Amino acid sequence: MAQAPHWQPHRYLPMTAAERDEMLRATGRTAIEDLFTDIPAEVRLRRPLALPPALAEPELLAHLRELAERNAHADRLVCFLGGGAYDHVVPSVVWHLAGRAEFYTAYTPYQAEIMQGELQAGYEYQSMLCALTGMDVANASMYDGASAAAEAAVMARDLTRRDTVVVSAAVHPHYRRTLETYVRHLGIGVRTLAHTDGVTDPARLRATIGAGTAAVIVQTPNVFGCLEDGAALAAAAHDAGALLVVTVTEPLSLGLIEPPGAWGADIVAGEGQPLGNHLNFGGPYLGMLATREAFVRRMPGRLVGATTDREGRRGFVLTLQTREQHIRREKATSNICTNEALNALAAAVYLAALGKTGLRRVAELNARRAHYARTRLTAISGVRAAFAAPVFNEFTLRLPVPPDDLNARLRARGILGGLALRRWYPEMEDAWLLCVTEARTRAQIDALADAVAAEVAA
Amino acid sequence: MAQAPHWQPHRYLPMTAAERDEMLRATGRTAIEDLFTDIPAEVRLRRPLALPPALAEPELLAHLRELAERNAHADRLVCFLGGGAYDHVVPSVVWHLAGRAEFYTAYTPYQAEIMQGELQAGYEYQSMLCALTGMDVANASMYDGASAAAEAAVMARDLTRRDTVVVSAAVHPHYRRTLETYVRHLGIGVRTLAHTDGVTDPARLRATIGAGTAAVIVQTPNVFGCLEDGAALAAAAHDAGALLVVTVTEPLSLGLIEPPGAWGADIVAGEGQPLGNHLNFGGPYLGMLATREAFVRRMPGRLVGATTDREGRRGFVLTLQTREQHIRREKATSNICTNEALNALAAAVYLAALGKTGLRRVAELNARRAHYARTRLTAISGVRAAFAAPVFNEFTLRLPVPPDDLNARLRARGILGGLALRRWYPEMEDAWLLCVTEARTRAQIDALADAVAAEVAA
Amino acid sequence: MTRRADFPLIFDHSVPGRIAVALPDADVPEVPIEEIVGRERLRREAAELPEVSELDLVRHYTRLSQRNYAIDVGFYPLGSCTMKYNPKVNEDAARLPGFARLHPNTPPELAQGALELLWRLEAMLCEISGMDAVTFQPSAGAHGEMTGLMLVRACLDDRGERRTRVIVPDSAHGTNPASAAMCGFEVVTVPSDARGNIDRAALRRVADGSVAALMLTNPNTLGLFEEHVVEVAEIIHGVGGLMYLDGANFNAVLGITRPGDQGFDVMHMNVHKTFSTPHGGGGPGAGPVAVKRALEPYLPTPTVERVGDRFVLQEDRPKSIGRVRAFNGNFGIYVRAYAYLRAYGPLLRQVSEAAVLNANYLLAKLRAHFDVPYDRTCMHEFVLSGRRQKQEHGVRTLDIAKRLLDYGYHAPTIYFPLIVDEAIMIEPAETESRQTLDAFAEALVQVAEECRTDPDLVRGAPHHTVVTRLDEVAAARKPNLRWRPKAEVGSRA
């Protein structure tokens, strides 16, 4: 292969053609190709990559703007969609801070002495997550809520040495699907417990679990928006010697609702997106994972710990790394390495911005506005609440018209309607899952109710 | 006045009601009002300010977005407007860097040892501006191009001890108007020299100036887009003992055009917006001011100089401050204090991003695309070039229809047309000033030409 | 170890051929460039700009930024400069494409949102100041001073009065006399009295028919409210002069007292102080000027006006002084100021209450350790004197300031106002917490202690900064104001 005749300057590449030649010379080579002679000739690519031509920055941005504009994002349609991702207000400060280059262009803090920023932020995040969930320890993040729940199941198996997990049908279906994928080859069985009027029935749970049950997995608020009776479920699980894994897709609920740690959860796994992270069409989000102190050495994921330097000053390091794959390899608690540190940082900034009283107030705001919306909508003839259980900021309605049809008609009125639950529960043909956060104004709720009333009557 | 009963927490105010009371006590007062007793009672405001109620952040942003969307900005209409502000590509890096909090939330670098970032950036800006203009020294910025030109006139008066300035009618009218305002009360006379076929005629200039002329002020490219014969104008000015002040509203032209320093300018004053600064509906921009070394002590504005610290390390300080108002008070070279440091920083980042070859290339791109547009447009029957002089990225056309009418029709096609010069030169009823930068693609230019052809024929 | 080395210049990173942007092809017919602009006009030597890759560029400026002190990094008690928190959401607002990408020559009918913003801002500024109309042209405080005095001049000219003098107290900021000079006025200085107010007797002596205006800062630069401002206004108005307010300290009295009610005819505001717009390390700011009705005809062009339900840029102002800059003023800064005011609404009063309380609280903590030349209730700031430290320990205020840098603080304003010997001017601003004030007071008290116990330590400060004390004298004596390409080095200074 002859040396490529050209070297095209590129803004991301400092190397000039002249430098390339000088550097080649310094390594005793004459052509770039000399560096690739270890590659068997028959698998070298003899043609340029068939990729669309390089774009200069303005063209690139114009193209991406065009793609972005072809999406009905939440600044364009008024969003009443929930179902595992939530349109909350993200205060401007959050990403002004989390978006600082020193944070987002760093790697995992392997060299603690020059990474105190990241490490301390991680420690603070862990602390706030413990406060939020009422648990003893939290790790520095997992990929997302679904994978965190799956890893929690594996962790429960390791802790209990039992091999079945029982999961409520009212747990988000993506979480259940992820769980099944994760445990399939680990000899862990998954049993799904049907819901009863939108919640998990403790009595039925008792009847389902037994000596082989490693964990019971429930979610609250659950996929229908209903609050579970956590204490009763915990008692049922514990009575059978199983652990209770609690999944939370809407952590803002914990500003108002008694946290899992207070009613007996052994592991809390959930989604941190609602804490200062954007919707991002599904990611990056962050998995939250918190547990009891006794279980920490069985925990997957990165942990930051406080320690001291040679002068006795406080400092932070990654710790308990013997759980992790780079040391324990196939015996590790998990394979997770890169996680979602930056999103965890954003969550910490968000929680600190709200603070103790602000969190409570924003949670109340969610509950009040959702309650108002539910009241207004169920006053419409033919529309009724699907379930009786109390809710936080999501609730399920039964509609007299197909939910997808209604959504299509709402769209024309600038509204992104609720989720047609049939997508996940085929038997729930008329069920419509609506979400109302603090980002929805009363005027928007009224407009929704008026629109639904009009379309349902039409 | 009784103590205001409430203290409402606010996100920008750390003080809590409890702290307020404790702190009052620490100062020996019991009420906030006790702090304001020096204010004559009769001028104390006895009512709350009649301002619209406080907005939380999401409402605030929604309101501002709504206002912003009611403007036909350059991402919405394809912009062919110039006339002193230019729609160039601003590389993403520029404001990622200039927008760093350590830069934009700093004050003027009075404490040099902790402000080396700002100071060094200022020194580098001055250096790049010298390179760009071909001058010896540049200051760290003025308010904008117009005020810089006005201050240059005052500076020329001080240097020459003469009291008339002659300004070409082809200098941007805002600059001339600003000049007149600035010098009116200083005993400086302003004479305007009519343009000749869109440029300043050196022979007419010679006939106009004399022993009382402190400065000749010309602009290139001038307000019609035409390049002036700078060398001839400089010779004319110098032969009369006057200084030549050159105004530049489009510094990108200096990537391609011989800089004023090379053909005899004594002071270069101009607008730095095109160097990495956004259009911002007119500001913040930055005034550029550069001059000969001999004149530096007569210069207005901040100057950064290199020096050394006690260990002999290089460092930077604000220097030659004896020119300035806080030391010289009414004898200062100017009253300017706060200037446009951040915009100058952005300009420096922009110039460094382009670099020596990039600047030349982007300047060529402007010239080529403008040339192409001019060629296409003047091929339309009834449309002709107003002037014969060479141009950079702006040019004046004569139209067979009223320019404002054409603009209104172009708008419907998504185009923000050129400037109807009649706004500034009432006698030029059919003149249309068009600007074509590197941000305009060939397709956009073709669309403009097609639209003009269609509308002019219609 | 490279720690002692000079921090490199961007030019040091330059390698011929590098570039940090991608430029599209011209994609138009190739025409020789000389044919377009003419060979004789072509630039012969390319400008000696650095040639760097995008990463080099990013790293250079990121590292430079880390060598800068800023409000977001720490406490900034720089008196008179009002370094308060700059809300982040305001930055987002100013960057909305509808504002940032709006061309200033856009026809007003296509810029209604921007004009409405300015129009609403004007109404709010009038309510807060007690004035009647505002110009947005001036780009900073000093620019506003000049503009305001030109309005005074235009008004007096219009009345046919040839008044030549402007009175400025000796405590005034340097921009005040400089601005007066730029308007062709003669500056008359009057002293302050023992309580830090303007000396009314002296004022009466100079107040006559030649006085165009008095420029007053209120609260003044000692951080004190002019107790007799009403009387002072009467004196000036009595001789036919106008009252100009340097509004740099307006942040102390928002919602508490209004300059328009105190007798001022014209004032500027520093939105980069009072209304929290970031100072940018030396600008951009904005210095809108507010006037009473009588001065309105003279305001610069354009003004923002409402006609029916449309907003226009009014250029047709026959008595206008003209322009003081191109286009519509620092619009992007006004977006931020507007956002700030909308975030407070009538709560704005609390800004001043907290600013003044913070200042008095800090003063109480420091009173015992420094001379307090005018010991009154201060407003948003106060002035100490380092006289004692200088006389007793030979430590100058400059040294104390530099030593504070070692403690991780920005220093207060020093040697201003000029009427206080070894002045130390401290302004905490309302956005600082009590904890921050306590810690700062402790540091300053400790420095005062060091002046006694280890004066050399203080005189040698700063010790922990990226460079130690810089030689300003050498910088001014042999100015080195720019980098030059290697070949040129030494050829000129």
Add this chain to the structure above:
Amino acid sequence: MTRRADFPLIFDHSVPGRIAVALPDADVPEVPIEEIVGRERLRREAAELPEVSELDLVRHYTRLSQRNYAIDVGFYPLGSCTMKYNPKVNEDAARLPGFARLHPNTPPELAQGALELLWRLEAMLCEISGMDAVTFQPSAGAHGEMTGLMLVRACLDDRGERRTRVIVPDSAHGTNPASAAMCGFEVVTVPSDARGNIDRAALRRVADGSVAALMLTNPNTLGLFEEHVVEVAEIIHGVGGLMYLDGANFNAVLGITRPGDQGFDVMHMNVHKTFSTPHGGGGPGAGPVAVKRALEPYLPTPTVERVGDRFVLQEDRPKSIGRVRAFNGNFGIYVRAYAYLRAYGPLLRQVSEAAVLNANYLLAKLRAHFDVPYDRTCMHEFVLSGRRQKQEHGVRTLDIAKRLLDYGYHAPTIYFPLIVDEAIMIEPAETESRQTLDAFAEALVQVAEECRTDPDLVRGAPHHTVVTRLDEVAAARKPNLRWRPKAEVGSRA
């Protein structure tokens, strides 16, 4: 002087009643909150979150950020991690509201732009890798490994083959065996040969009908290209196993050779390495998995497909392994990766050319000063050994790494791969300039010199960082993993 003090925690700034956000009123009819959620479900004690003002918050995190090393701050030669420049424009793209504000449950017909982006990205990744289909579900490299091995498993199960073992070379990253274990495979380790390739004789010995897959990293973790990759693939395919590529080092061979052509059946890519998406100090990343046609039926749901001129999220995949996370993967990261690839186009090859040349250049400069266990032409990175320094001067590689911090550099990866004694793994990446490499080489050589002349200096490093060497042993022995409110301190560990 407070320099020695602990840097405060955000909790240290907390004061009851402070808040950094403004919350709107509920503006809906007041209903007692217990009636809404039920009294027994109400939270009894509010979460102990810090209460701070907006400025306190900003300052805390700004200052924390300054205590962090990052690509934008300096050189980051962290082998295997590929710390290259993260283009700024990609951040702008990802923040466009059309992407950042797009709800994952939005019906696909309302998210056509987002889906088209993924669809186009898939096509580009296939072209670069020589594979046929891609899943975007995995959130990082290790997640991709697990997913890829599950695909292998699903495929073999589908063929009715019960294969239980996965072969992993001893040079592999720890995630490889861990991922295999998470899929229930037994891990078989094979050694490397003297040239740093996989030992083919040993491989042949373990390769039998029980082998599900070989997990290979190529270029491998020694920075060397597996010279016999084609033969190795033949061995594995010969026994019916599949070839898995850990694509962490893909950045070395973009446009030069394609895994699909080398015989790999499935691979993951680390877009946070190869395609420049920022690592965020530990994520978010993305680990898309690319497969040959035979494995496509098993890909997780959903996949992005084109139907006519519309794009859909295909959930109906009967043979799919299911999901490995909720929603559509780390979409925001893919926006950046897409932007990166569009900025290069076919020029992408130069990325690898420059990365490999930079590495060989740096190796040439360092060869004389450290042991080079496998002295071949390296790819994008190379592994030195600190054996000599340890044996001769008693200085460990850890010390050398810490000492480099004093010179202002991030340290290389150390003690990985495990097969090299005192490993020092250096990856310069293509975005670094020769000047940076020269300066870094100089520093490292100087540290090597210090190992001889002043070993204690090195052993005591770092000396110039915000904290000195931290006690990791104590941290693990008595874990302190969270702050607790004062009252609680000591009550639990």
